[in-house]
Amino acid sequence: MREYFAQTKDVRLYVREDGDPGAPPLVLSNSLGTDITMWDPQLDAFAEGHRVIRYDMRGHGRSEASAGGYDIELLARDALAVFDAAGVATADYCGLSLGGMVGQWLAINEPGRLGRAVVANAGIFIPPQAIAPRLEAIRDLGLDGLVEQIVPRWFTPAFITRHPDVIEDLKRVFRANSEDGYYGCSAALGTLDHRRQIGTVSVPILVIGGEHDPATRPEHSEELAERVHGAELLMLDAAHLSNIEQPERFTAAVLGFLARGE
Template structure:
């Protein structure tokens, strides 16, 4: 088994993936070990050389007595990187692992290329952690196992995956009391929030929408606000995202860490070009409202349709805007896509894209080729939009 030695303490590490791939360090939460990442590993090792580390006090690493602190644990990470022959790497950490990652980037900036901070915090309740540490040192990890499990997984996931929940519970009970208490002291005493603005490398903050241990609004959001340029992603999971949402987490990590600058620049150019067409056809007010309504769930979809539909199709020279507008009206009426139909009818009439007579002729043609019911509904919906536009015009 490969170990790094630091201050006579053995730190267990394991390296997976192609030796020529960019390196990625993965750090575990308190109460787990490197197996936390098992379900993510197949997706990550296709793109990265992955170094997993059992944090001091966890897994196969030694668990010395006494309080640990984040600078100590960050130095352990660097020692494992040295042992694995990795000079500089992106670092992704869950909970305690994210705290160690932040400390490592602050204390050893030359060793950290990027950070992915997952379901973590820069400020925890020191009093609550002091009580938990005292309980573990007095009664062992079994005394806090149920508390930890209630925060690790969402009730829905635990109920659907009882074997996973049972395995996590056994691991907490079996781990060294000194290791859990020592790592708990590092959480209790962490002091990184005031230094986060110093971080200049790329940072992704990942929150779990079901996470009650470090809810995003009070924890991840505070980290993201403190780090200039930090990106944010939210997943449908509780605290242990690598277990509850491994595919989604691996996806956001790959998208964030493996993004090619030239590809990203090209995508941004296409997006901006599409946005110009979208504003020309639909108007600034509608587009601004649509962009303001983006969420972590639909942002990529909005970017895709702007790059492809609005740039590639609406930007083609073969048809003028009026013809394309009327084609959209006819197609959406034929398919019964009434929300999109209404959008383009309203935009076309209010922005001079086509006349009411042109709209009428398109719906007449639709009745023949797509059916009277479709045209009937189209006339009714278009009529209501015309009435609203007339009323708004009369109020001016």
């Protein structure tokens, strides 16, 4: 295990590496409101054959935040700063939700930096007006006030009932984030519009969606897969954090997809 910080133009991003340093690199990018620990269900399996590079999104976990709204390009350039800090010219990539939106930007604008990419629970467009109420709620309620609204969007009711320990851990992670960082990343959602460019993607893509996802509805995952030539699609019996709700199927699908490029 190796820990360090990647420096961007204005903040430092926390990075952790696991696995053999000489193995093929795999960069993991977290969802809005979580940190690198969201990938714990996959870590051991991924690290068996990969140099796993996880980082906390700007304003999340141990990464620093900047004030104001962010956009998808800023967050994608943060990911490139992680690539550079790790000394990685090209890597496979797996991102979920906001991390998946970042992965789309990279596949469109920096395809030479990616080998194969997994985009989970992320659509290609969010109307800016749909984000305005969320931004107001962040300022009005704070993270403590929002957490009970967020969890039902992350998981199905059955999973919440069966796994109270997982839910409590994620609530703790959510509350520990920077409010400015969460606000900035939430604002970035309103800048997502890859409708015109997504058809140009030539990077091999695996799209993973959740059949019960209220945030990225199934048709949004299906649309992404349809518009990227040669993309594969897997729909899981899960809500938004599909890698946690269906860890075995998620892990197996990602490893099988990555193996086809090795």
